[in-house]
Amino acid sequence: MKQTESYSKPFSYVRLLRFLPAIAWMAVIFALSSRTGDEINTFLPFFQKFFPFMEGFNWGHFVSYFILALTIDYGIGKRGDRFWMKVVIVLICGLYGITDEYHQSFVGGRMPDVMDVRNDLIGAAIWTIVAAVPPVSKMWRKVAP
Secondary structure, eight states: OOOOOOOOOOHHHHHTTHHHHHHHHHHHHHHHSSSSSSHHHHHHHHHHHHTTTTOOSHHHHHHHHHHHHHHHHHHGGGGGGGGGHHHHHHHHHHHHHHHHHHTTTTTTTOOOOHHHHHHHHHHHHHHHHHHHHHHHHHHHHHOOO
16 A cells, blocks of 8 residues: 655745844834834834924834735735735734733833734735735745745
């Protein structure tokens, strides 16, 4: 009697290395969250020179989690084109956003805010929507096959 063999893809360190940009970006988010309220506010006048309409750093959540979703999508590769994988990408970003807000509760002059998590989720969702646009998807999969 012939045994049936399972032909699953072997574990690949190369595949694991594709998640390094996401891990690095998570470290950047963590480092920025470690800044006290006073330290963060010293950056605001610099950015207001270029973006005079900017009143606070809420936009930073959109951008940060847009980039986090992009880096996670890069790590996932072509499987990231599936609808459910897009949902997973947004959920991972949301969970990291929750832990980020919890982390901020230990930093002076900072406090957790549910609206920040909402902005994190919106930023991540925007990436998944942009990545689903056919011309963008085609170019993106050349970079992240």
